[in-house]
Amino acid sequence: MTRRYDLQVHTNASPCSSTSPERVATAAVDAELDGIAVTDHDTVANVEVVRETAPDTLDVISAVEVTTTEGHLLALDVSEPPPQADPLTVIEHIHDQGGVAVVSHPFDTLRQYYETDLAALANAVDGVEAINSRCVRRRFNERATAFATAYDLPTTGGSDAHFPMEVGRAHTVVEGDGTLADAIRDGRVRPSGRGRYLSGHIATKLHEAHTLSSRAIAALTSDQPLRR
Numbered sequence: 001m002t003r004r005y006d007l008q009v010h011t012n013a014s015p016c017s018s019t020s021p022e023r024v025a026t027a028a029v030d031a032e033l034d035g036i037a038v039t040d041h042d043t044v045a046n047v048e049v050v051r052e053t054a055p056d057t058l059d060v061i062s063a064v065e066v067t068t069t070e071g072h073l074l075a076l077d078v079s080e081p082p083p084q085a086d087p088l089t090v091i092e093h094i095h096d097q098g099g100v101a102v103v104s105h106p107f108d109t110l111r112q113y114y115e116t117d118l119a120a121l122a123n124a125v126d127g128v129e130a131i132n133s134r135c136v137r138r139r140f141n142e143r144a145t146a147f148a149t150a151y152d153l154p155t156t157g158g159s160d161a162h163f164p165m166e167v168g169r170a171h172t173v174v175e176g177d178g179t180l181a182d183a184i185r186d187g188r189v190r191p192s193g194r195g196r197y198l199s200g201h202i203a204t205k206l207h208e209a210h211t212l213s214s215r216a217i218a219a220l221t222s223d224q225p226l227r228r
């Protein structure tokens with residue numbers, strides 16, 4: 001038996017996404033996924049709403065994309081957001097909660113990435129996100145794959161969706177039954193789908209421009225000064 005999980009999906013609890021939790025659940029069903037990890041930046045605020053909206057057939061994993069002092073880190077199957085600390089401290093918090101730690105787009109130098117102490121990092125994490133659909137350059141995902149191979153770490157995939165049309169573009173194929181967390185720990189996972197979509201980034205820029213212009217319009221039509 002195999003299942004398909006998109007292990008990185010954002011909702012409007014992330015500043016860079018305007019997708020409602022309800023819309024995320026619908027998009028996951030439309031993409032025929034078996035599960036998703038709701039990975040908002042440093043919060044679990046929308047996990048319960050996604051779970052309540054989604055059909056019982058969709059496994060909704062409570063998760064966080066943690067801003068560490070280096071790169072981003074997926075905390076999967078956690079109920080509390082870990083602190084925004086150094087990667088090893090964050091991983092310890094995730095493990096204390098019984099969760100699984102996966103480095104997210106670890107070598108995407110156009111975003112947050114990891115550069116120091118890679119051996120210590122490899123020793124501590126449970127997995128590596130080897131396909132992230134928002135990596136603009138192919139070599140960012142290739143380097144993540146090489147890192148995982150070098151340290152014999154399980155690999156996952158996620159769309160990093162900030163908009164509904166992105167959900168499922170990359171995902172994780174899970175072999176066998178049981179929980180997703182156990183499948184990652186046992187190495188019964190592999191990434192699938194596409195990296196390098198540009199349309200998501202373009203949509204993000206439009207979203208930012210829209211937010212800014214809405215504020216400008218609000219400022220022009222009221223006596224309040226424009227704040228950024």
Ligand SMILES: [Zn+2]
Nearest residue numbers: 065072104105
């Ligand atoms: Zn990220």
Ligand SMILES: [Zn+2]
Nearest residue numbers: 008010065160
């Ligand atoms: Zn993300």
